[in-house]
Every structure is written in structure tokens, then in C-alpha cells.
Amino acid sequence: MSSSNASSPIPVPLIRISNLTYTYEGSDKPAVRNINLALHQGEFTILGGPSGCGKSTLARCLTGFIPHEYPGTFQGTITIRDQDTQALEIRELAQSASLIQQDPDSQLVTLNVTDEVAFGLENFQHSPATIEPRIQWALRAANAENLRSRNTHTLSGGEKQKVIIASFIALQSPILILDEPTARLDPHTTTEVLKTLQKLHNQGATILVIEHRIQPFLSSASRVLLMNEGTITHDCSPTQISANPAPLNDLGVYLQPSTYSETIQTKSKLEQETLRVQGLTFTYPRIEAPISPRPTLENLSFSLHSGEIIALMGPNGSGKSTLLLQLMALLTPDAGTVHLNQQNIHDQPVSQLARQIGFIFQNPLHQIFAHTVKEEVLLATKHLGLSESSEIKLRADQLMQSFGLLKYQDQSPYALSLGEQRRLTIASILLHKPQVLLLDEPFIGQDYRNVQRLMDVIRSEAAQGTTVLLATHDAAVAETYCSRLLFLFDGRLLIDAPVKQGLEHLTILYQTRVFNELGSLEVEAEE
Amino acid sequence: MRTSSFGYLQRKSFVHRLNPLTKFTVLILIVILTVTLVSDIIALCIFGFLLLGFIGAGISLHYAFGRLRRLLTLILLIALVQLLFTPYGAILFHLIPPLAPGFGPFFPITTGGISNAFNLAFRLINIVLASALFVASTDPSRFAAALTSIRIPYRYGYTLVLALRLVPLFDEESNTVQSAQRARGIPVDQGVIRGFLRRIRYTFMPMLFSALGRVDSLTLAMDGRGFGYAPTRTFLVFPKFTPTDWFILIASVLLTGFFLWNFLFVTALPHIIG
Numbered sequence: 001m002s003s004s005n006a007s008s009p010i011p012v013p014l015i016r017i018s019n020l021t022y023t024y025e026g027s028d029k030p031a032v033r034n035i036n037l038a039l040h041q042g043e044f045t046i047l048g049g050p051s052g053c054g055k056s057t058l059a060r061c062l063t064g065f066i067p068h069e070y071p072g073t074f075q076g077t078i079t080i081r082d083q084d085t086q087a088l089e090i091r092e093l094a095q096s097a098s099l100i101q102q103d104p105d106s107q108l109v110t111l112n113v114t115d116e117v118a119f120g121l122e123n124f125q126h127s128p129a130t131i132e133p134r135i136q137w138a139l140r141a142a143n144a145e146n147l148r149s150r151n152t153h154t155l156s157g158g159e160k161q162k163v164i165i166a167s168f169i170a171l172q173s174p175i176l177i178l179d180e181p182t183a184r185l186d187p188h189t190t191t192e193v194l195k196t197l198q199k200l201h202n203q204g205a206t207i208l209v210i211e212h213r214i215q216p217f218l219s220s221a222s223r224v225l226l227m228n229e230g231t232i233t234h235d236c237s238p239t240q241i242s243a244n245p246a247p248l249n250d251l252g253v254y255l256q257p258s259t260y261s262e263t264i265q266t267k268s269k270l271e272q273e274t275l276r277v278q279g280l281t282f283t284y285p286r287i288e289a290p291i292s293p294r295p296t297l298e299n300l301s302f303s304l305h306s307g308e309i310i311a312l313m314g315p316n317g318s319g320k321s322t323l324l325l326q327l328m329a330l331l332t333p334d335a336g337t338v339h340l341n342q343q344n345i346h347d348q349p350v351s352q353l354a355r356q357i358g359f360i361f362q363n364p365l366h367q368i369f370a371h372t373v374k375e376e377v378l379l380a381t382k383h384l385g386l387s388e389s390s391e392i393k394l395r396a397d398q399l400m401q402s403f404g405l406l407k408y409q410d411q412s413p414y415a416l417s418l419g420e421q422r423r424l425t426i427a428s429i430l431l432h433k434p435q436v437l438l439l440d441e442p443f444i445g446q447d448y449r450n451v452q453r454l455m456d457v458i459r460s461e462a463a464q465g466t467t468v469l470l471a472t473h474d475a476a477v478a479e480t481y482c483s484r485l486l487f488l489f490d491g492r493l494l495i496d497a498p499v500k501q502g503l504e505h506l507t508i509l510y511q512t513r514v515f516n517e518l519g520s521l522e523v524e525a526e527e
Numbered sequence: 528m529r530t531s532s533f534g535y536l537q538r539k540s541f542v543h544r545l546n547p548l549t550k551f552t553v554l555i556l557i558v559i560l561t562v563t564l565v566s567d568i569i570a571l572c573i574f575g576f577l578l579l580g581f582i583g584a585g586i587s588l589h590y591a592f593g594r595l596r597r598l599l600t601l602i603l604l605i606a607l608v609q610l611l612f613t614p615y616g617a618i619l620f621h622l623i624p625p626l627a628p629g630f631g632p633f634f635p636i637t638t639g640g641i642s643n644a645f646n647l648a649f650r651l652i653n654i655v656l657a658s659a660l661f662v663a664s665t666d667p668s669r670f671a672a673a674l675t676s677i678r679i680p681y682r683y684g685y686t687l688v689l690a691l692r693l694v695p696l697f698d699e700e701s702n703t704v705q706s707a708q709r710a711r712g713i714p715v716d717q718g719v720i721r722g723f724l725r726r727i728r729y730t731f732m733p734m735l736f737s738a739l740g741r742v743d744s745l746t747l748a749m750d751g752r753g754f755g756y757a758p759t760r761t762f763l764v765f766p767k768f769t770p771t772d773w774f775i776l777i778a779s780v781l782l783t784g785f786f787l788w789n790f791l792f793v794t795a796l797p798h799i800i801g
């Protein structure tokens with residue numbers, strides 16, 4: 001929608017927020033402060049801002065989860081269609097505003113798509129006769145008609161997101177709020193979800209999208225709100241923010257272009273080979289399918305060199321995480337080899353390999369094991385045979401300092417925010433200076449300021465010879481920080497090129513809709 | 528993508544089409560028979576019936592025995608205890624022969640021990656297979672709907688749906704946490720007992736916090752779609768009882784009744800009375 005829509009007068013606000021201040025129980029600082037806002041029927045609004053600025057809290061306030069399910073101090077009023085959210089129960093509010101969260105997997109209740117879309121309608125006691133057409137309508141509106149007969153666990157990340165969107169819009173609540181709906185999605189799927197939102201907006205839905213990275217949504221939106229430290233700092237049109245992106249820079253939600261990749265690109269060619277992958281093929285065993293499924297990785301061959309930062313990209317489900325697990329010897333290949341410094345990685349136990357290769361998993365909670373932040377950073381001294389020398393302790397302090405964790409050193413790591421936990425996992429891996437760093441989408445849910453902070457440290461490690469393989473969906477991150485691009489599609493290595501060339505190649509592939517065609521071929525093959 | 532080995536398998540089979548309550552009743556009856564009756568013949572019959580069930584459901588026996596793999600250690604351990612400590616029956620040999628005059632022999636292996644070990648293992652296998660067949664052939668949403676027809680509130684039915692929905696997720700997550708432990712050099716594989724304790728210690732907290740996050744998210748997603756809006760809800764598909772369901776129900780109740788009656792009044796009671 002064009003920005004001119006924002007300026008056209010829309011008289012009656014659908015949502016009105018007056019003097020909203022909310023403080024979570026146990027916190028002394030309000031998560032949102034003194035917010036006054038009106039959202040109108042038919043608006044497509046993007047709400048941007050750095051991690052922890054209060055965006056998700058505001059979304060929970062709008063849908064009544066705050067104060068109904070999260071204890072804390074709630075001041076001010078929110079009305080939806082002139083009804084006070086505090087006076088209504090969440091289940092009643094669900095008919096007015098829907099909140100779709102980041103991770104579709106955690107929101108799916110049932111095991112097949114039809115049941116999932118019917119779930120809300122059944123709760124509101126619609127008869128099967130009215131549910132059926134509503135399912136059809138919602139799936140069509142969400143561009144998910146082709147998924148109707150599928151089991152939810154067989155869907156890709158983007159497909160799951162579409163099904164979740166369909167299940168909420170089936171309720172036909174007037175407001176749809178999406179909290180980072182594309183954070184885990186590849187660019188192609190992000191475009192698909194965006195098309196879905198555009199379609200819904202064209203049909204009259206009021207949409208509020210919460211995102212760290214607002215650029216992809218600017219062309220569709222009619223209004224941009226920016227938040228910082230619990231307050232709304234900017235309320236403008238997409239055209240205004242495109243013309244003057246300074247506020248985005250200030251809030252750390254915009255990535256500055258960099259010339260870094262070009263310099264590293266030249267340098268890395270001269271460096272020595274650290275990791276060599278030859279003919280790597282792997283298929284996950286599937287206990288319920290006696291016939292051989294397609295390989296997750298198929299005949300991959302490439303080498304990584306010291307000092308390189310390589311972006312590993314590819315659509316959801318293309319095999320990126322599996323490849324990283326293979327490089328850490330956490331999975332055994334069906335065919336092919338992986339050599340680290342000319343030695344087969346399977347010739348040594350993983351616990352020994354862990355001294356040379358550091359692995360960062362997608363969810364920081366999966367790899368935090370100690371009781372305090374300091375213990376976590378020093379975990380390698382306990383399990384990797386490093387002595388707790390003064391030099392190591394000094395490095396631990398330096399890492400905590402540079403990641404902003406020193407003040408939390410005696411606290412439980414589980415009390416940290418997601419961004420802090422992510423920094424902690426990287427700090428704890430860097431302590432023993434592994435030769436290779438494998439990072440599996442470490443920037444989900446992180447704003448660009450956090451990304452820059454982490455990448456600055458990783459870049460300095462690379463400058464000292466560490467090889468970094470970074471799985472990401474973010475082309476901006478790849479272009480800014482990486483020297484080379486490996487692009488996987490359906491388990492095969494489609495592109496291995498310097499990052500700029502690789503991304504240009506990728507753009508052409510997307511523009512020519514090669515992936516659409518390949519994707520539909522895959523679906524046909526599976527069916 | 529790694530796939531979990533738990534849960535419902537969608538097929539268009541005769542077993543899948545049966546009313547979930549029919550299958551649940553048969554499952555309960557199998558458990559009652561298995562727990563109550565110590566009979567190799569009945570255990571073998573139930574085993575055969577279950578194998579037919581898997582074939583009828585279009586689920587491979589490869590899958591069926593895959594369910595057993597995880598519990599095999601436990602089943603073998605229980606069978607071993609029976610083998611070593613059942614005192615009755617003819618002694619075939621001793622596991623530890625006399626080592627010195629007056630010292631030994633130990634652990635007599637008796638015909639009773641072998642029979643008990645075999646029978647108990649078989650019965651456990653039957654219970655696992657019966658549960659696996661029920662889970663693999665029953666869509667939890669249909670089961671939740673069917674439970675409301677016997678006046679069980681849908682909230683309880685959905686507890687089961689959620690359990691079956693979340694178990695594969697937690698299974699996957701537990702695999703990831705274990706991979707993360709190995710990647711951090713935590714030697715969870717070293718030492719049977721120490722390794723086990725280490726694995727528990729280093730798995731519990733990551734899994735707990737991760738699960739709390741998922742549950743929080745799921746709660747918002749369910750409440751946000753009106754779960755609990757009213758004491759009752761509708762169901763798009765409500766499983767009905769067909770003549771086949773009635774036939775299976777009546778036949779299985781009669782068969783169970785016959786076996787139990789036979790056990791109580793023909794075998795056990797006269798033996799007890801003397």
C-alpha cells in the first residue's frame with residue numbers, strides 16, 4: 001500500500017491506547033511507558049525497534065494477555081472497538097485481535113492443517129457447516145490452499161507460518177498482530193508470507209507487524225512506528241522513513257553497508273585450508289519409512305580456509321543445520337569425508353574435536369549448562385582440559401567485558417535476555433580459541449546493533465586465523481561480514497562463490513523464479 | 528530435517544477408521560489381560576493379534592519393533608532379574624559354579640526362571656506394542672472429540688492431544704541438547720552411571736527452560752484462539768460408532784470376559800481353594 005493511505009483521514013480508531021505504562025512483576029523498570037496511540041481500520045502498520053524495547057510487550061497488551069496472564073503493574077487503558085481490554089477475558093478478546101508469534105512450531109496445536117485451521121472456530125462453537133467454508137476461505141486468503149491435506153509436522157517453516165496465519169484469520173478478528181513472523185524464514189518464504197499479508201490487507205484486514213528488520217515490509221505498509229526503551233519514538237509513513245533512515249540507524253535496526261567483505265575476500269585466498277569436505281552425503285534414518293527417503297545432503301565438496309568468514313545460506317530445510325552438525329562430527333555421513341587439518345574428524349571423539357571446532361546452536365538455551373554466567377564462560381576449563389590459569393581467567397573477563405556480560409557474571413544465565421544469552425554462548429565458545437567456528441543462525445531475534453556487536457568480535461577472531469562458517473538467512477549480514485557464500489538447495493551445493501558474486505547470482509535465481517519451480521517440483525515428488 | 532520417532536502416522540486403513548474409543552477400549556482390555564493372566568498362550572495370541580493390527584493399519588513391522596528398541600534394555604533387565612531370582616522349577620545349571628568347597632554355586636537357572644523371564648518380557652512387549660499401535664493409528668484430535676461423547680471435558684482430551692503434539696518436539700530438542708553437550712566437550716558418554724548422571728544434570732535445565740518457553744507460547748496460541756471460551760466446543764469431524772466398531776467392542780469384551788472367567792473360576796480359584 002502506498003504511503004498516501006497514511007495521510008488519508010480515517011476517523012474511527014479500531015484500537016485506542018491511552019497513557020499505557022506496564023511493568024512486569026519483579027522488574028523495577030516499565031517495559032512500556034506512557035504510550036498513546038490509535039490504530040485505524042485497514043491500516044498496515046510496522047512496529048520496529050531494537051531487541052528488548054517493548055514491542056512484544058505492547059503486542060501482548062493489545063491482545064489482553066497483559067494484564068490477564070502476565071502479572072505486573074498495568075496503568076492506562078486500551079480499547080478495541082470501544083471495549084476496554086481489562087474488562088474482557090482473553091477468550092473474548094480473541095474475537096477482536098489475534099496475536100501470531102515468532103515460532104510457528106510452538107503454536108501448532110493439532111497434527112493436520114484442516115484441524116489446525118478449525119481449532120479456533122471449534123472453540124467458538126461454530127457448527128461444522130460454517131467451519132468448512134471458513135477453512136477454505138482462510139487457507140485461500142493465506143495462500144495455503146495446497147496445504148490442506150498435509151500433516152503439520154511435514155510442513156516447512158514458511159508453510160507452518162502460513163497455516164498459523166490461516167488458523168488465526170479464520171476467526172475473522174478485525175486486527176491481526178504478527179510478532180516477528182519472518183524471523184526464522186528464508187528470503188523466498190519471507191516474500192511468500194509478505195504476499196499473504198498484502199492479500200489480507202487488500203481484503204480489509206488491519207495488520208500490525210512487529211519486526212527488528214523492517215525494510216522488507218516498507219513497500220507493503222501504510223504506517224511505521226518505531227519504539228525505543230518502552231516508548232514510541234517515531235510515527236511516520238514508509239516513504240518518510242525510506243527517505244530518511246537515520247532513526248533506523250539510531251535504533252540499531254538498520255545494517256550499515258561495509259567494505260569489509262572485499263578486503264577479506266582477497267586475503268582469504270592466500271590462507272591455508274583448514275576444513276575439507278569431500279563427497280559428503282547424508283540421509284536421516286526415518287523409522288516410519290522403510291523406503292529410502294531423499295538425502296538431506298548430497299555429494300557436497302568444498303574447502304574452508306583460515307581467516308575466512310563464509311555465509312552458509314539456503315531455504316528452510318535445505319540442509320544447513322545438518323551440514324553444520326556433520327562438520328562437528330555430531331552426525332555420521334553415509335558417504336564422503338570431512339577433514340580438519342588433513343585429519344578425518346571421525347578419527348577422534350567429538351569431545352576432543354570440541355577443542356578445535358566451536359559450535360553455536362540456533363537456540364542459546366540448548367547449550368547453556370552452568371549455574372552462573374562466569375561458570376558458563378569457563379566451562380571449557382572443566383571439560384576441554386584447559387587449566388584455569390590466570391591467562392584464561394583474564395580472557396574470560398575480557399570476553400565478558402566485550403559482550404557486556406561482566407556485570408552479570410555471578411547471575412544465573414537463565415535470567416539473561418535472549419540477546420544476552422546468545423552473547424554468552426559465543427563468549428563461552430571463544431574462550432579456548434577454536435580453529436573453526438560453526439554458527440547456526442545465531443541472529444534470530446537479534447537487532448542489528450547486537451549483530452554488529454557479535455560480528456565485531458567474530459571478525460577479530462577471523463583476523464587471527466579462525467575459520468567462521470555462519471548459517472544465515474540475512475543477505476545483508478552475509479554481504480556485510482562474509483567473504484564467501486555457500487548456498488545450499490535441497491541438500492546440494494548450488495553456489496560457492498565470493499559473497500558479492502554469489503548474492504548477485506542468487507538474486508537472478510530468485511528473480512527468474514527458479515526456486516519456485518524447483519520447490520513445486522519437490523512438492524510434487526513428495527506427494 | 529531430523530524426524531522424531533513418536534506419534535500418529537496418517538494412513539487410510541481399516542484400523543485408522545475405527546472409532547478411537549473402540550481402539551482405546553481394546554487397548555485397555557489387552558492391558559488387563561496381559562497384567563492379569565500369566566499365560567504364554569494368551570501372550571502369544573495377543574502378540575499375533577497386535578502384529579495383525581499393525582499390518583491392518585498399514586504400519587510396517589519395522590516401525591512397530593522400532594518402538595521396542597528404546598525399552599529393550601529395561602525389558603531385558605526385568606527378564607534377567609526373573610531369570611536369576613526365580614527359585615522354583617527344575618535347576619538346569621548355575622550361573623556361577625562352586626568356586627571352593629562350601630562357596631557356591633550361585634544363581635541357579637531354573638525352568639521356572641526361564642518361563643517367567645520369557646513370559647514377563649513377552650507381556651511387556653505386548654503392552655508396548657499395543658500402546659504403539661493405538662498411538663500410531665489414532666489421530667489425537669479425533670480421540671479428544673470421541674472422549675467428549677462419554678462426557679469427558681474436552682480440556683482433558685486436549686491434554687492428550689498436546690502431549691502427543693509436544694512429545695516429538697521435546698524428543699527433537701533433547702537430541703539437540705545432547706548434541707550441544709558433545710559439542711561443548713561434556714563427556715556424557717563416559718561411564719555408565721557417571722555418564723548417565725552427567726547427562727541428566729546437563730539436560731534437565733536446558734530442557735526445562737526451553738519447555739517453559741514453548742508452553743508459554745502454546746498457551747498464548749491456544750487462548751488466543753478461544754480455547755476454554757465455553758464449557759463445550761464443536762468438532763469439525765466427530766467420530767461415529769459404526770457396526771464394525773460395535774462388533775469389535777462386543778467381541779473383545781466377550782473374549783476378555785471369557786479369558787478372565789476361565790482364569791478365575793477354572794484355573795486360579797480351584798487351585799487357591801485347594
